[in-house]
Amino acid sequence: MTYVEFGVRCLIGTVFLASSLGKSAGRRAFGEFVGAVRAIPVPLGPLPAGPVAVGVLIAEFTVAALLLTPSPTPAVVGALALASGLLTVFTVGIVMSVRRGLATPCRCFGASATPMGIPHVVRNGVLLTASLTGAWTVATVRPASAEPLGAVAACLAGLALAGLVTTWDTIAELFRPVARPRPSRRSPGRT
Secondary structure: OOHHHHHHHHHHHHHHHHHHHHHOOOHHHHHHHHHHHHHOOOOOOOOOHHHHHHHHHHHHHHHHHHHOOOOOHHHHHHHHHHHHHHHHHHHHHHHHHHHOOOOOEOOOOOOOOOEOOHHHHHHHHHHHHHHHHHHHHHHHOOOOOOOHHHHHHHHHHHHHHHHHHHOHHHHHHHOOOOOOOOOOOOOOOOO
């Protein structure tokens, strides 16, 4: 394995594991995810939200399982291709929601009620770039023997980035402007 593969497998595998666990953490979490799926506009008309949500969970668990276990090269390339496809579909759904002015909550990791927006498109773009880079690297680069310390550093970098991605909504919230309280409409002479 190359260092890029180590890092990307840790990043994408952890993000998809956290995503699938957050969405399936109970009836309420799954129900909210189904509701978010139902609210996303689709050009072909409404999709059956329940089966689509189950399909997304199965695909996300599959990506995580293949990337976080010692899988052969074709399985890793397939998992990264599946991750890239899912990220593309998710990004298109987010862009369509934003363009229509919908305040659909991002249930990407289960609990967040933050409406989908441009920060989610950026996040998915970064993840899509990482998954495509990882798939290309695994498929085309012949790995030299990896130094254990370098492999550990690559995994730690991937895990750190995964931590940033999974807390993206919280981090983005820190940079949103704070609403100022409106001044009172009382007359200056009245108490």
